[in-house]
Amino acid sequence: xxxxxxxxxxxAWLDVAHLSDPDQxxxxxxxxxxxxxxxxxxxxxxxxxxxxxxxxxxxxxxxxIESVRRAEGRAIELLQTAEQDFRDHGLIDxxxxxxVLMVGGRSSNGWVADHExxxxxxxxxxxxxxxxxxxxxxxxxxxHVAQQRLSADARDATYTSALxxxxxxxxxxxxxxxxxxxxxxxxxxxxxxxxEWVSRCEVSAPRIAxxxxxxxxxxxxxxxxxxxxxxxxxxxxxxxxxxxAGDQIAQALVTQGIGLSDLLAVDAxxxxxxxxxxxxxxx
Numbered sequence: 001x002x003x004x005x006x007x008x009x010x011x012a013w014l015d016v017a018h019l020s021d022p023d024q025x026x027x028x029x030x031x032x033x034x035x036x037x038x039x040x041x042x043x044x045x046x047x048x049x050x051x052x053x054x055x056x057x058x059x060x061x062x063x064x065i066e067s068v069r070r071a072e073g074r075a076i077e078l079l080q081t082a083e084q085d086f087r088d089h090g091l092i093d094x095x096x097x098x099x100v101l102m103v104g105g106r107s108s109n110g111w112v113a114d115h116e117x118x119x120x121x122x123x124x125x126x127x128x129x130x131x132x133x134x135x136x137x138x139x140x141x142x143x144h145v146a147q148q149r150l151s152a153d154a155r156d157a158t159y160t161s162a163l164x165x166x167x168x169x170x171x172x173x174x175x176x177x178x179x180x181x182x183x184x185x186x187x188x189x190x191x192x193x194x195x196e197w198v199s200r201c202e203v204s205a206p207r208i209a210x211x212x213x214x215x216x217x218x219x220x221x222x223x224x225x226x227x228x229x230x231x232x233x234x235x236x237x238x239x240x241x242x243x244x245a246g247d248q249i250a251q252a253l254v255t256q257g258i259g260l261s262d263l264l265a266v267d268a269x270x271x272x273x274x275x276x277x278x279x280x281x282x283x
Contacts, residue, residue, distance in 0.1 A: 003096040004079045010072050010125065012036045013103040017061035017068075029058040040100055043113045043122065053105025057126075061103075064126055068103055071125040071134075075101055078138045079121075085139075085178055090261055091146040101125055109190075110137050112144035119148040119155060132182070133190040139178055140190075143171040143264065150265040157268045161228055161242065164220035165212065166271035168229070169246020170263050173254060176247075188243050201244040208241045209282035216272055216279075249278045 016028040034041045045051060079099055086092040098120040109127040112119055121141050128134045147167060148155035154167055172187050185194040201208065208228075215225045227234040228242030238244075253263055253274070266274075 004076070004083055004099055005096045006076060006079075006099045006101060007037075007040070008072060008101040009033070009037050009040060009103060010068060010101065013061070013068070014065065016058065017065050022059055025058040025061055026055055029054050029061075037102070039116060040102055040122075043100075043115055043120075044102070044104055046113075048108040048111050048113075048122070049104050050107050053107055057103075057105040064103070068125045071128045072101055074131075074134065075123050075125065075128060075138070078135050079142075082135075082138050082142050082178075086142060086146060089178070091143075091174075091264060092149065097121070097142075097145065099123065110141040112141055112148065114155075119145050121145050129190055132179075133186060136175055136179055136182065136186060137190050139175045140171045140187075143174045146174075147171070147264045150261065151267060153268040153271075154264075154266075159220045160216065160268065160272070161212065161218050161220050161222075161225045162216045162272040162275035163268045164229060165242050165246040165249065165275050166266050167246070168243050169248070169250040170266065172243060172247040173250035174260055174264065176251070177254070177260065188240075188247065197238055198244065200238045201241055204236050204238060204241065205245075205282050207236050208238075208245050209279040211237055212242075212245060212275055213279035213283055216276055245278070249274055252278075 012033050016025055016033045019025045019028060083092065083097050098115065098118045100115060100120055100122045102122065102124055103126050104124045106127045108124060109129065110123050112121055114120065129137060147170065153163065157163060176187055183192060183195065184198040185192050188194065188198065211228065218225050220229050226232045227237040227239055229240065231239045233239040250263060
């Protein structure tokens with residue numbers, strides 16, 4: 001039986017959002033809202049959230065009430081459709097899909113993390129985005145859930161930049177295949193505002209490849225590879241260029257005939273080999 005198991009923080013958030021006094025909302029954000037879901041916010045603040053955004057999030061909460069309600073319903077619909085697509089393609093099997101729908105401080109829109117012992121898809125409803133880009137985001141992040149089920153390294157290994165390239169690139173390419181017909185900007189940024197960025201990545205390919213080769217074994221959160229995975233440009237390497245590079249690698253594998261299940265099951269050693277080969281071809 002197909003089942004999306006949803007834990008939503010929306011009702012508790014609404015209790016705070018409806019408070020008319022800003023000071024009460026600010027106090028209630030931590031004392032009532034976050035305190036109702038300690039495990040959710042432990043995951044959120046571990047890597048994706050910022051405590052510094054709490055005050056502004058509480059202040060602006062009343063203006064988001066209707067949009068968050070709509071986003072919650074929309075997210076559930078998208079998740080049900082996407083889960084069926086993933087099961088039809090053999091990318092998710094067996095256990096239910098675990099999802100957390102939450103409202104945060106507009107610091108990240110979606111991610112996958114271990115929650116209560118299971119790979120779990122987190123969606124931040126205040127930052128979900130408009131159709132059809134919300135759907136592309138859901139499919140991209142659900143791909144990461146599938147990766148963690150199919151590949152022990154995707155779930156448990158320490159992420160080097162080479163492994164991160166394949167993990168993120170495979171998610172972009174899988175989204176392309178399951179949701180065809182959109183632009184590179186849509187798949188890589190969930191908007192239509194980054195066509196020029198795509199062109200810059202193409203022109204900068206040798207520099208991106210050199211950075212990849214120099215840092216195959218560098219941890220993906222190291223400052224040395226910040227232009228690959230963070231919204232931080234350095235020199236002539238565009239910000240987040242690793243997503244573009246990983247997508248290039250993954251698309252080439254699909255063109256060569258690899259199936260999606262095998263693409264998402266790639267291990268760290270194979271990821272390093274593929275990243276090195278791509279870098280050597282272009283550097």
